[in-house]
Amino acid sequence: MERKILITGGVKSGKSRFALEMARKLGEKTLFIATARPIDAEIREKIERHKKERGKEFITIEEPIKLAEALKEATHLTAVIDCITLWLSNLFFELPDDQREKEIKDFIETAREFKGYIITVSNEVGWGIIPENRLSRLYQEELGMVNQKIASICNEVYLLVSGIPLRLK
Amino acid sequence: MERKILITGGVKSGKSRFALEMARKLGEKTLFIATARPIDAEIREKIERHKKERGKEFITIEEPIKLAEALKEATHLTAVIDCITLWLSNLFFELPDDQREKEIKDFIETAREFKGYIITVSNEVGWGIIPENRLSRLYQEELGMVNQKIASICNEVYLLVSGIPLRLK
Amino acid sequence: MERKILITGGVKSGKSRFALEMARKLGEKTLFIATARPIDAEIREKIERHKKERGKEFITIEEPIKLAEALKEATHLTAVIDCITLWLSNLFFELPDDQREKEIKDFIETAREFKGYIITVSNEVGWGIIPENRLSRLYQEELGMVNQKIASICNEVYLLVSGIPLRLK
Numbered sequence: 001m002e003r004k005i006l007i008t009g010g011v012k013s014g015k016s017r018f019a020l021e022m023a024r025k026l027g028e029k030t031l032f033i034a035t036a037r038p039i040d041a042e043i044r045e046k047i048e049r050h051k052k053e054r055g056k057e058f059i060t061i062e063e064p065i066k067l068a069e070a071l072k073e074a075t076h077l078t079a080v081i082d083c084i085t086l087w088l089s090n091l092f093f094e095l096p097d098d099q100r101e102k103e104i105k106d107f108i109e110t111a112r113e114f115k116g117y118i119i120t121v122s123n124e125v126g127w128g129i130i131p132e133n134r135l136s137r138l139y140q141e142e143l144g145m146v147n148q149k150i151a152s153i154c155n156e157v158y159l160l161v162s163g164i165p166l167r168l169k
Numbered sequence: 170m171e172r173k174i175l176i177t178g179g180v181k182s183g184k185s186r187f188a189l190e191m192a193r194k195l196g197e198k199t200l201f202i203a204t205a206r207p208i209d210a211e212i213r214e215k216i217e218r219h220k221k222e223r224g225k226e227f228i229t230i231e232e233p234i235k236l237a238e239a240l241k242e243a244t245h246l247t248a249v250i251d252c253i254t255l256w257l258s259n260l261f262f263e264l265p266d267d268q269r270e271k272e273i274k275d276f277i278e279t280a281r282e283f284k285g286y287i288i289t290v291s292n293e294v295g296w297g298i299i300p301e302n303r304l305s306r307l308y309q310e311e312l313g314m315v316n317q318k319i320a321s322i323c324n325e326v327y328l329l330v331s332g333i334p335l336r337l338k
Numbered sequence: 339m340e341r342k343i344l345i346t347g348g349v350k351s352g353k354s355r356f357a358l359e360m361a362r363k364l365g366e367k368t369l370f371i372a373t374a375r376p377i378d379a380e381i382r383e384k385i386e387r388h389k390k391e392r393g394k395e396f397i398t399i400e401e402p403i404k405l406a407e408a409l410k411e412a413t414h415l416t417a418v419i420d421c422i423t424l425w426l427s428n429l430f431f432e433l434p435d436d437q438r439e440k441e442i443k444d445f446i447e448t449a450r451e452f453k454g455y456i457i458t459v460s461n462e463v464g465w466g467i468i469p470e471n472r473l474s475r476l477y478q479e480e481l482g483m484v485n486q487k488i489a490s491i492c493n494e495v496y497l498l499v500s501g502i503p504l505r506l507k
Contacts, residue, residue, distance in 0.1 A: 008331055010296065011464030012482025124330070126180030127348065128297020128466020129305045136467045144181025148332035159330050161462070161497050162346055163486035164506045168333045177500055179465065293499070295349030297466020298474045313350025317501035328499050337502045 002115065006150050008122045009160030018158065018165055019080050019119045020054060026117045027078035030058050033071070035087035037064040064090040068106035077116045084122035084150065088143050092135070104146060112153045120154070122147050171284065175319050177291045178329030187327065187334055188249050188288045189223060195286045196247035199227050202240065204256035206233040233259040237275035246285045253291035253319065257312050261304070273315060281322045289323070291316050342449065344488050346460045347498030356496065356503055357418050357457045358392060364455045365416035368396050371409065373425035375402040402428040406444035415454045422460035422488065426481050430473070442484060450491045458492070460485050 005022065007015045023030045032054060038044040051060055058080070063070040067087055071079060081087075091100040111118055124147075126140045151157050157169040174191060176184045192199045201223060207213040220229055227249070232239035236256055240248060250256075260269040280287055293316075295309045320326045326338040343360065345353045361368045370392060376382040389398050396418070401408040405425055409417060419425075429438040449456055462485075464478045489495045495507040 006331065009465075010462055010482065011468070012479045012486070013464065014486055122331075124179055124296075124465045125467050126182065126465075127178075127293045127295075127462075129294050129300050129309060130180070131467050140467060141181045144179065144331075148181070148183055151331035151333055157331060157333055159335075161506055162344065162460075162482075162489035162495060164489055164495060166335075166497075166504075166506055168330055168335055175500065291500075293348055293465075295351065296347075296462045296464075298463050298469050298478060299349070310350045313348065313500075317350070317352055320500035320502055326500060326502055328504075335504075337499055337504055 003117045003156065004111065004114075004154040005117070005119045005156045005158070006122065006147070006154045007119065007158050007160060007165075008124055008147060009158075010124055010127075013160040014163035014165075015121050015123075015160045016050070016082055017163075018160055019082060019121050020058075022119055023078050023080050023117075024057065026119075028057070030078040030080055031074045032058040032060045033067065033079060033081045034060055034062045035064055035067065035081070035083060035090065036062070037086070037090050038062075065094065065103065067103065068110040071107070071110050071114060071118070074114075074116070078119070079114070079116065080119045080121070082121040084120060084146060085125065085143060088146060089139065092139055092142075104149075108149050108153065111150070120150055122150065124159075172286045172325065173280065173283075173323040174286070174288045174325040174327070175291065175316070175323045176288065176327045176329060176334075177293055177316060178327075179293055179296075182329040183332035183334075184290050184292075184329045185219070185251055186332075187329055188251060188290050189227075191288055192247050192249050192286075193226065195288075197226070199247040199249055200243045201227040201229045202236065202248060202250045203229055203231045204233055204236065204250070204252060204259065205231070206255070206259050207231075234263065234272065236272065237279040240276070240279050240283060240287070243283075243285070247288070248283070248285065249288045249290070251290040253289060253315060254294065254312060257315060258308065261308055261311075273318075277318050277322065280319070289319055291319065293328075340453065341455045341494060342452075342492040343455070343457045343494040343496070344460065344485070344492045345457065345496050345498060345503075346462055346485060347496075348462055348465075351498040352501035352503075353459050353461075353498045354388070354420055355501075356498055357420060357459050358396075360457055361416050361418050361455075362395065364457075366395070368416040368418055369412045370396040370398045371405065371417060371419045372398055372400045373402055373405065373419070373421060373428065374400070375424070375428050376400075403432065403441065405441065406448040409445070409448050409452060409456070412452075412454070416457070417452070417454065418457045418459070420459040422458060422484060423463065423481060426484060427477065430477055430480075442487075446487050446491065449488070458488055460488065462497075
């Protein structure tokens with residue numbers, strides 16, 4: 001059976017670890033699509049640390065923008081996407097609005113049609129005081145809408161809290 | 170049976186859509202109490218877009234402050250209040266503390282006594298880093314307390330995450 | 339049976355009240371470990387108000403840093419720790435990194451070995467827009483990791499939303 005999984009939650013709630021555990025149960029080789037753009041030393045250090053922690057069952061590709069394309073090229077049965085949050089942040093900073101919307105639409109369509117397992121990691125970023133910064137507000141709203149769209153094409157959705165998965169769907 | 174419903178969650182988690190779906194199932198004509206104060210173009214645009222999306226089954230009234238009064242005048246069986254977050258924000262900016270407390274108390278009492286369906290939409294705003302701004306902290310605390318009070322007089326409470334309702338009560 | 343309980347949630351979600359209700363059910367006398375450092379009038383006022391609200395079944399000690407030591411000295415059967423959030427904030431502002439890590443490790447070990455009831459209150463602070471301030475980001479991540487560690491040694495974990503406990507474990 002096709003399994004499409006969304007894992008969401010706050011910062012350091014155990015989302016990535018849970019995604020990797022699921023991936024290890026699902027398949028032999030997993031394509032890990034990392035969306036972080038290594039713009040500074042803090043992020044680069046995180047990327048390298050996480051790659052090391054994942055080990056050799058995972059083939060890592062870095063794709064900060066063209067997520068639909070990266071997914072289309074996956075001939076593997078299991079794809080982990082980590083994470084939607086950084087991908088959307090890259091789209092916001094690097095593309096005009098219409099191209100951003102196109103990338104999002106393409107990804108949702110590609111994920112919907114994908115034959116195999118997809119485990120997508122996202123974040124909850126809209127549960128705090130509304131930010132004064134307009135771009136932060138737009139980003140928060142857009143991520144909320146993207147999470148809703150991904151959830152709607154998934155058959156499993158988990159909210160992680162303190163390392164514990166709460167199944168929502 | 171009386172149904173009093175609280176729908177809460179983060180930004181763009183599907184709260185309003187879920188509230189409207191519930192309202193459509195519950196009754197023929199629904200009074201929609203919109204609490205947004207149209208202080209700038211961004212908000213005015215949102216209000217108009219949402220009104221259009223709701224369609225003709227909903228009679229919309231705008232009441233940014235006197236929520237208890239608006240609810241008392243409802244002769245309709247179903248009232249949707251969207252949302253507590255903006256209403257409380259209006260109270261904070263426009264009324265002195267004692268009048269704000271009185272408006273909150275009046276609303277809770279009126280909602281408790283209301284014969285019919287009430288669907289109230291609120292927000293979670295206290296799950297981020299504590300804001301440096303004192304007013305933001307007070308607002309966050311007050312909204313948390315108001316949400317608790319509303320939840321205590323409701324027989325159904327839902328937390329929306331990525332468009333999925335999680336029933337808490 | 340040993341009961342180790344973690345209660346987490348947003349600001350003013352009913353965490354402390356739920357912790358006290360649980361404590362009252364569990365034992366006669368309870369040691370209440372308050373971690374707030376009374377650095378200003380706003381916090382001092384909160385501490386005093388909460389102490390008064392708890393009443394005489396609770397023996398309050400204030401320990402902003404050495405939480406493991408405070409817990410070790412508890413000869414009482416029930417200990418309430420309120421809260422991890424402020425304790426970790428104190429560690430961040432007052433200790434160098436290695437001593438902070440040691441305090442955290444000591445607390446987790448002591449809590450794991452503790453014979454009796456422990457009710458620990460923490461907060462969710464990582465569900466908003468990622469803060470620009472680096473220290474806030476580090477704090478957010480560390481609190482997430484500490485919450486995960488505490489949850490892993492607990493047999494009951496509750497998420498409070500609008501005053502309603504949602505059992506996660």
